[in-house]
């Protein structure tokens with residue numbers, strides 16, 4: 324493919340100290356994720372999925388290697404430029420929704436857009452459009468405490484997509500939900516991601532959900548390999 328990858332990891336290494344020991348979690352992990360491609364990351368617990376997603380999301384830095392997001396070599400960016408790149412190009416969905424409890428569903432989807440400088444009218448149109456798409460048109464004014472688990476996670480996904488990121492990173496995005504709700508929310512997530520043409524890297528333990536994505540990769544001895 325000739326298009327610039329939305330995410331390029333090149334020989335990324337990351338180790339943690341644990342007492343006397345050094346845990347080498349990532350040992351030369353490389354991956355190209357192309358625009359619109361949806362990749363599942365399925366690997367045993369503790370092998371470094373969250374570490375990899377944090378590095379891809381510019382929340383952590385690798386000790387060695389390169390992280391390029393939408394063609395930008397992030398190792399050479401100032402903190403301000405990294406923050407702007409994260410805000411404009413990357414959406415995150417976690418296992419837990421992390422919605423702001425004192426803000427309504429609509430406000431939770433508006434806020435990242437305001438931070439990015441989107442006008443009130445445009446932000447409102449985008450937020451209501453997304454929330455309607457996730458079947459939450461009747462929940463715009465609800466606080467998170469007044470939403471079901473599945474609804475909260477749908478709002479979190481809408482929030483992650485609000486600024487039209489080119490890259491979506493998700494860590495067990497439906498791992499907190501019962502099987503039935505998880506399947507439904509996951510289906511909506513895939514539809515939205517495909518509809519928006521976002522490149523997505525999604526960590527999951529759910530093999531059936533992984534099989535619905537374009538490609539499945541795993542972590543083996545600190546490297547990313549196809550499965």
Ligand SMILES: Nc1ncnc2c1ncn2[C@@H]1O[C@H](COP(=O)(O)OP(=O)(O)OP(=O)(O)O)[C@@H](O)[C@H]1O
Pocket residue numbers: 339340341346348366367368369370371372373374375
């Ligand atoms: N900040 C840290 N300091 C020390 N060790 C850490 C740190 N973060 C992660 N680790 C260790 O690195 C390893 C990989 O952690 P990570 O959370 O990336 O795994 P994971 O594959 O996402 O696991 P799970 O599927 O259980 O969420 C674990 O052994 C963990 O204890």
